[in-house]
Amino acid sequence: MSNPVEFDVESLTVGFANSDLSPVEVAQACLDAISEINPALNAFTDFDADSALAQAKSSELRWRQGTALGRLDGIPVAIKDTMAMRGWQTRKGSLQTVGAAEETQDAPAVARLREGGAVFLGKTTTPEFGWKGVGDSPLTGITRNPWDQQRTTGGSSAGSAAAVATGMAVLATGTDGGGSVRMPAAFCGIFGLKPTFSVIPVFPPSTGGTLSHVGPMTRTVADAAAMMEVVARADAREIYPVPEDASPWVSELGRGIDGLRIAYSPDYGYADVDPQIAAAVQAATLFMQDAGATVELIDPPFEDPREDFCTIWDAMLSMALLGVAPEKLVDSDPGLVATFERGSKLTAQDYLNAEKARLRMSKSLAELFSSYDLLISPQMSTVALPVGQDVWDTDLQDHWTQWTPFTYPHNLSRCPAASVPVGLTDDGLPMAMQIVGRHFDDRLVLRAAARYEADNPFPRWSN
Amino acid sequence: MSSLTELVVGGDNPLQALEIGQLSRPDVAPWLAGVFASHGPEPDPDNLFERMFAPLRTNIEMRDLLCDVKSQGLRTGLISNSWGDSYDRTLWDEAFDAVVISGEVGLRKPSMEIFELALSLIDLPAEEVVYVDDEYPNVLAAASYGLRAVHCDPNDPLRVQRVREAVI
Numbered sequence: 176m177s178n179p180v181e182f183d184v185e186s187l188t189v190g191f192a193n194s195d196l197s198p199v200e201v202a203q204a205c206l207d208a209i210s211e212i213n214p215a216l217n218a219f220t221d222f223d224a225d226s227a228l229a230q231a232k233s234s235e236l237r238w239r240q241g242t243a244l245g246r247l248d249g250i251p252v253a254i255k256d257t258m259a260m261r262g263w264q265t266r267k268g269s270l271q272t273v274g275a276a277e278e279t280q281d282a283p284a285v286a287r288l289r290e291g292g293a294v295f296l297g298k299t300t301t302p303e304f305g306w307k308g309v310g311d312s313p314l315t316g317i318t319r320n321p322w323d324q325q326r327t328t329g330g331s332s333a334g335s336a337a338a339v340a341t342g343m344a345v346l347a348t349g350t351d352g353g354g355s356v357r358m359p360a361a362f363c364g365i366f367g368l369k370p371t372f373s374v375i376p377v378f379p380p381s382t383g384g385t386l387s388h389v390g391p392m393t394r395t396v397a398d399a400a401a402m403m404e405v406v407a408r409a410d411a412r413e414i415y416p417v418p419e420d421a422s423p424w425v426s427e428l429g430r431g432i433d434g435l436r437i438a439y440s441p442d443y444g445y446a447d448v449d450p451q452i453a454a455a456v457q458a459a460t461l462f463m464q465d466a467g468a469t470v471e472l473i474d475p476p477f478e479d480p481r482e483d484f485c486t487i488w489d490a491m492l493s494m495a496l497l498g499v500a501p502e503k504l505v506d507s508d509p510g511l512v513a514t515f516e517r518g519s520k521l522t523a524q525d526y527l528n529a530e531k532a533r534l535r536m537s538k539s540l541a542e543l544f545s546s547y548d549l550l551i552s553p554q555m556s557t558v559a560l561p562v563g564q565d566v567w568d569t570d571l572q573d574h575w576t577q578w579t580p581f582t583y584p585h586n587l588s589r590c591p592a593a594s595v596p597v598g599l600t601d602d603g604l605p606m607a608m609q610i611v612g613r614h615f616d617d618r619l620v621l622r623a624a625a626r627y628e629a630d631n632p633f634p635r636w637s638n
Numbered sequence: 639m640s641s642l643t644e645l646v647v648g649g650d651n652p653l654q655a656l657e658i659g660q661l662s663r664p665d666v667a668p669w670l671a672g673v674f675a676s677h678g679p680e681p682d683p684d685n686l687f688e689r690m691f692a693p694l695r696t697n698i699e700m701r702d703l704l705c706d707v708k709s710q711g712l713r714t715g716l717i718s719n720s721w722g723d724s725y726d727r728t729l730w731d732e733a734f735d736a737v738v739i740s741g742e743v744g745l746r747k748p749s750m751e752i753f754e755l756a757l758s759l760i761d762l763p764a765e766e767v768v769y770v771d772d773e774y775p776n777v778l779a780a781a782s783y784g785l786r787a788v789h790c791d792p793n794d795p796l797r798v799q800r801v802r803e804a805v806i
Contacts, residue, residue, distance in 0.1 A: 214795050270775060273644045316774035316791050324796070325803075505748055506775055509782035563777075563787065 179204045179342030180635055183394065184250055184401040187345070191238040191249050198238065198249030201345075202231035202294050205251040208343045209296070212638065216319045218334035218343060220256045220266060222297025227251065230294040237292060246425075247405050248292030253344035255335050256298040257305050258282040258389070259379065261289075268303040268312030270506040271499055283376040283410035284348055284389050291405045296344055299334025304382050304495040305350060306511045307331065307565055308358050308575035308582075313508055317562050320362060321636050322604055326559040329362035331355035335392045336363040340636050346402050347392045352383030353488060353575075354582025356390040357594035357609065362559035364596050364605030364634045366624065367392045368399050370617045372589035374420075375406050376413030384491045385415070386484075386586040394633065396595075396625040400424040403617070420615065427618050428625040433467030435623065438547040444475025446580035448556045455597040456553045456608045459627060463551070466626055476550065477539040477584065481576050484583040486521060486529035488576075493518025510565055533587045540588050544613045549623055552581050554594045554607035581609050591617040595624045596633040605634060656721055659741035663687045663722040687722055699798040700790075704733055707805055715760040715767075717753070719746050736760040747771070748779030768805050 182201065190196030206224050213219055234249035243249075254260050257267050259278040266272045281289055289295070300318045302311060310318035310333025318333040320326040321341045328337045332349030336359030339347045349356035351369040360367025369390045381387035391402040401424070409419040439460045442448055464470045496507060496515040504512050543550065557567050557578055566572035576583055585592040592611045599605055612620040652669045655661040667683035674681055681689075707714055715736040718725070723741065730737060736759035738745075738752060745752040757764055764784035771777050772790045781787040788804040790797045 214793050217791065217793065270644060311774065311778075311789075313775040313778055316777075316789050325800075505779065508778050563781065563789075 177204060179208050179345070180340075180394070180637065182342065182345050184246060184345065184398045187250060188243075188246055188248070191234075191243070194239065198231040198234040198294060199228060201249065202227050202251050202296070205296060205343055205345070208341060212321070212341050212343055215324060216321060216337045216341065217316060218299055218318055218328075218337035218341075219253070219297045220300055220315055220334065221263070223295075227294050227296050234292050234294060244290065244292035245405060246291075246401050247288060247346075250293050251296050251345050252288055252293045253296050253299045253335055253338045253347040254285055255301055255332050255348050255350055257301050257331070257350050257381070258285055258348055260285050260295065260298065263298060266314055267305070267495075268301045268314045269495075270313050271496070271503065272314075282389075283378055283408075283412060284406040286410070287406045287408050288348075293346070293405075296338075299332070299338055299347060301333060302330045303508045303511050304492060305331035305352060305355055306492050306495070306508065306514055308354060308579050309560060309562075309565055310334070310337075310359065311562070313506060319562065320559050322364060322599075323559065323602075325561055326604070327362065327562050327564075329359035329555075329559060332359050332367075332392060336360055336365060336367070339363075339365050339392050339394055341638070345394075346398060348406075349390050349392045350381065350383070350387060351390055351586065352381065352387040352491070353484065353586050354579050356388070356392060357554055357582050357592060357607075358579060360392055360594040361554040361596075361607035362605060364599070364607075364636060365392060365394055366396055366399055366596065366628075366633065367594040368403070368617070368621065369585065369592045370403065370407065371417070371591045371614050373413060373415045373417045374591075374615070374617060375403075376408075376410035376416065378410065378412035380414060382491060382495045383488075383586075385589075386487060386491060388586070388589075394635075396621055396628050397425060397428060399593075400428055400621050400625075403621070407617075417615075422618070424618060424621065428622055430622055431467060432463060432623050432626045435468040435548045435619075436546065437463055437468045437470045437623075438473040438476070438543060438550045439470050440473050440476055440550065440552045442475075443477075443479070443552060443580060443584070445479040446553070446556050448553050449558060451600045452553050452555065452558070452606045455606045456551070459595075459597045459608050459631070460551055462627060462631065463623070466630070468623075470551070471547070473543070473547075476543045477536045479580070480532060480536045480584055480587055481580075483529040483532035483536075484587055485574065485576060486525055487533070487587075488583075489514050489518035490521050490526050491518075493521075536584065537588050540584075540590065541613075548612070548616075548619060550611040552609050552611075554581055554609040556580055558600055558602075558604040558606065585611055590614055591620045593620050593624050595627060597631070599634050653721070654746065657719045657740045657746040658744050659720075688724065691721075691724055697798070700801070703798060703802050703805070706802075708733065710806065712805075713760055713762060715756055717747060717756050747773070747776040750779065750783055753780055753783045753785065770801050770805070
């Protein structure tokens with residue numbers, strides 16, 4: 176149990192319960208991995224070894240006394256630096272947040288993790304205000320992909336993906352306004368879930384508004400389920416609250432997919448997918464069929480909502496730089512400044528028209544889910560981009576949404592969507608499929624992913 | 639503590655005025671000593687900048703890379719945001735075809751104008767130039783200006799190797 180990429184929640188907590196393993200040893204293993212790996216990858220904005228070891232020591236005592244706080248007690252967690260963590264600044268990858276006060280309260284997911292005894296290692300990198308799909312920011316520079324350091328982790332939950340993929344953390348939080356959990360999960364070969372909107376409450380309200388979700392980033396589906404069991408709890412601060420569903424997450428995972436009806440769309444009717452990814456996802460759907468589901472190739476489920484997404488996105492993200500003095504905009508990512516400028520020119524009618532189109536798209540998807548339980552597609556159309564590029568094709572593309580055709584529709588739809596690793600390309604880069612479910616059918620999405628994982632273990636990074 | 643990068647952020651920051659030559663080191667040193675004092679013991683402002691820069695040493699790997707670049711017949715230039723002038727300019731004439739010092743030209747990175755000036759001096763179009771900087775905001779600005787920009791992250795143990803791969 177010395178290699179932290181082999182850690183998983185269940186085996187760790189069994190070890191803690193049997194006194195075969197101490198949370199202090201586990202935290203130290205993660206901290207050692209951070210010391211060794213983080214300088215080259217740049218996944219953490221900051222970490223606090225002393226605090227982590229003190230938290231682990233407290234957890235060790237609880238396990239010894241039989242007063243453990245739950246299945247995440249003693250599990251090392253990394254928190255994306257768009258989320259509030261008590262006693263830490265929230266810098267959001269921006270030089271505009273210089274001098275930000277230390278937070279006096281935790282974001283809901285962080286509060287639940289703290290109540291559950293998780294060990295906080297530190298905070299992870301994000302592009303400025305999470306505005307783009309790659310992993311660099313003016314504040315922290317480039318976060319590199321562990322599978323190929325000349326490539327991006329993807330974003331915006333960049334550091335969280337790199338930290339989990341390499342064993343620097345067991346679990347991490349991500350936030351997803353246009354694909355920001357799923358893109359880096361796919362590029363780094365880990366599992367990521369964007370739950371149904373608001374199932375994990377958000378506070379303070381995100382820059383991404385009603386596009387924004389919080390989700391787990393983990394090495395296994397079971398770890399994500401364990402995390403959901405702790406963080407998918409109501410919080411009075413959430414401004415779009417949904418009723419809390421206390422039914423179990425982890426114990427549902429093994430129920431299989433026999434009899435499920437799965438829709439398969441290889442391109443959503445508008446995406447141009449890397450042939451290796453297309454083949455790997457198709458093979459995954461064949462597996463799902465062999466495992467007992469009915470898989471049907473479907474017509475495009477909706478028209479590409481990219482323009483409407485961008486209208487809402489630009490409007491939301493423009494708020495991040497609202498009030499920044501014009502002479503200080505030079506300190507922000509030029510791409511975010513361009514987003515701010517576009518968003519500043521939008522009218523209320525532009526915004527409401529985009530929301531109307533969003534409703535139409537959601538209706539099409541709801542109709543699809545009247546006939547099918549799940550929708551499978553590739554997660555990304557490409558492998559991870561080379562670092563220093565915001566777009567895949569610098570001649571033909573000028574916006575990150577042009578290479579993320581499968582992610583943003585489900586920020587509009589607010590449906591649960593998971594990024595599930597489906598192997599490596601010939602060049603050793605991770606590929607993934609996306610499994611989408613009906614609103615509040617998050618457990619079914621995890622169940623299907625777990626069934627796939629059971630026979631197709633996710634790739635494991637090694638140094 | 640805020641990094642030195644962050645200290646120069648802010649429209650009316652004295653360090654920015656120092657960088658564009660509007661203030662001198664003695665003008666800014668008391669303010670900077672005060673900033674340090676908010677994070678620990680207050681240093682003596684006398685010769686503060688000189689003491690800060692005294693430990694700096696040439697990065698031999700990077701110097702060798704520069705020599706290799708020159709030996710291949712490529713053109714080289716330097717853009718530096720200056721905190722007063724204490725540069726060791728030995729070999730600069732041989733090493734660089736163009737030099738832009740912020741305090742001398744009244745412009746500072748990451749403004750587009752300083753990249754424009756540097757490109758005009760080196761007489762190359764942006765797309766033919768690789769730009770290397772240790773401050774990532776400058777890398778982003780250079781990239782948006784059309785340069786091929788590479789980050790030389792001081793914390794990255796492979797930084798010079800990465801720059802070498804990008805340049806040569």
